[in-house]
Amino acid sequence: MTPETSKERFHRMLLLGVQRLRGRPVGAYIRKLQEWESLEPKAFQRLRADRLADTLAYAKRSVPLYRSGPWSEAIGGGDAEALQTWPVLERAMIQASGSELLSQSNTRSHYFRRTAGSTGAALGIAMDTDAAAWAWATDYRGLLWHGIPVGARSIYAYRQRESALAEWMRNRETLLTSDLSPPRLTEAVKYLQVAKPTYVSGYVSAVCEMAQHAMLFASSRSRPLVPFVKVFGEMLHKFQRYQIEQGLGSRVIETYGCSETGTVGYECPAGSLHVFAEHVEVEILRDGKPVEPGEVGDIVLTCTTNRVMPLIRYRVGDRGRLSPDPCRCGRPHPVIAGIEGRVGDVLLTAAGGRVHGTALGDLLKGVTASSPTAIGRVLFQQENQRTWTVLVQPGPDFGDGIATLLVDGVKAIFGEECRVTVKPVLEMPREPSGKFRFYRAARPPACITT
Numbered sequence: 001m002t003p004e005t006s007k008e009r010f011h012r013m014l015l016l017g018v019q020r021l022r023g024r025p026v027g028a029y030i031r032k033l034q035e036w037e038s039l040e041p042k043a044f045q046r047l048r049a050d051r052l053a054d055t056l057a058y059a060k061r062s063v064p065l066y067r068s069g070p071w072s073e074a075i076g077g078g079d080a081e082a083l084q085t086w087p088v089l090e091r092a093m094i095q096a097s098g099s100e101l102l103s104q105s106n107t108r109s110h111y112f113r114r115t116a117g118s119t120g121a122a123l124g125i126a127m128d129t130d131a132a133a134w135a136w137a138t139d140y141r142g143l144l145w146h147g148i149p150v151g152a153r154s155i156y157a158y159r160q161r162e163s164a165l166a167e168w169m170r171n172r173e174t175l176l177t178s179d180l181s182p183p184r185l186t187e188a189v190k191y192l193q194v195a196k197p198t199y200v201s202g203y204v205s206a207v208c209e210m211a212q213h214a215m216l217f218a219s220s221r222s223r224p225l226v227p228f229v230k231v232f233g234e235m236l237h238k239f240q241r242y243q244i245e246q247g248l249g250s251r252v253i254e255t256y257g258c259s260e261t262g263t264v265g266y267e268c269p270a271g272s273l274h275v276f277a278e279h280v281e282v283e284i285l286r287d288g289k290p291v292e293p294g295e296v297g298d299i300v301l302t303c304t305t306n307r308v309m310p311l312i313r314y315r316v317g318d319r320g321r322l323s324p325d326p327c328r329c330g331r332p333h334p335v336i337a338g339i340e341g342r343v344g345d346v347l348l349t350a351a352g353g354r355v356h357g358t359a360l361g362d363l364l365k366g367v368t369a370s371s372p373t374a375i376g377r378v379l380f381q382q383e384n385q386r387t388w389t390v391l392v393q394p395g396p397d398f399g400d401g402i403a404t405l406l407v408d409g410v411k412a413i414f415g416e417e418c419r420v421t422v423k424p425v426l427e428m429p430r431e432p433s434g435k436f437r438f439y440r441a442a443r444p445p446a447c448i449t450t
């Protein structure tokens with residue numbers, strides 16, 4: 001870990017001091033998290049079990065929804081087995097019964113954190129200063145795993161910017177993801193070269209744009225342009241990690257989370273995506289039952305730090321699996337072995353087989369490895385079972401050879417009988433949430449159940 005500079009120290013004390021004045025003991029929670037993570041595995045397990053039992057008892061006592069209907073039989077308190085007596089909480093239930101999820105024991109003021117989610121349907125999660133402090137602390141703790149201090153200079157690639165004062169306090173420049181035009185990307189790359197921030201954090205697709213731009217316009221001698229890149233908000237595919245490593249020369253830190261609970265998983269220096277288990281419990285379910293360790297299923301989250309609106313067994317809509325083995329780094333937190341994207345992301349082959357859309361990520365990794373600046377943005381769109389349109393915002397090296405690679409790649413995965421058309425476009429369509437994605441079914445296949 002490099003020693004903290006006086007400027008970083010100034011920003012750390014300023015940031016944590018302002019948070020304390022706002023009633024958020026972020027610094028104290030970071031110290032607590034660091035103390036807990038140094039526990040022996042058994043002691044860490046006991047801590048998790050205690051926090052879970054407290055949360056279940058509190059939720060049962062204080063939240064009207066958890067005393068009604070199918071929750072009547074759920075056991076308040078107890079361990080992971082008690083948790084399994086709780087019904088799964090669906091996103092639609094939060095939308096329909098949000099007020100029933102508010103704790104009656106909470107006397108402090110709260111606010112709603114609104115999320116569009118990947119479907120674009122709005123959802124409001126109530127938080128208070130304490131829940132916010134935990135969310136901040138867990139995220140800073142992840143950076144500290146890599147030796148990145150609180151207050152280190154950064155570029156933030158995000159959909160909105162805070163006030164000039166708040167940006168200065170955070171020691172960061174924000175690159176708005178609504179304007180990733182070449183002039184703005186050039187400014188961002190110049191900032192990396194001149195101001196030498198410690199890290200970039202941002203949406204995966206936005207950071208990839210920055211990396212591709214840097215690949216074209218920054219001298220190879222200047223890499224690494226920034227030591228670390230922390231990505232969030234979208235699934236990180238192998239080809240995207242490769243693009244960032246090549247374009248910016250950075251160590252990529254993957255994270256996994258959602259607005260509803262905050263950060264759930266964080267990559268450690270040894271490369272494992274660890275669950276922030278002091279703050280959120282992760283279960284993997286199939287047909288409503290926990291899978292065997294290592295198997296894929298629906299990701300279900302229980303947050304143990306939000307006492308205003310405790311989410312118990314919330315089905316977040318992603319699929320993934322937990323590793324049966326601990327990480328070699330020695331941290332006691334469980335390891336997420338893989339995130340497989342949204343539940344509805346399964347596509348059909350021409351013969352009717354099911355393939356997760358992430359297979360197209362492997363195809364793109366091959367294409368970008370051979371020709372890193374050929375493709376700007378890309379979207380593989382399945383029009384129907386045998387018809388594909390591949391929208392491409394071409395890069396400088398795009399040509400017939402790359403188009404053929406894309407066509408052949410789709411046919412290799414989804415069947416030779418598929419009709420695949422590559423269509424260059426000036427602008428790539430966005431999802432309702434404002435993010436970009438690189439594959440989708442134009443109409444969800446009706447015959448699929450997951």
Ligand SMILES: [Zn+2]
Pocket residue numbers: 268269270271272274327328329330331
């Ligand atoms: Zn690890």
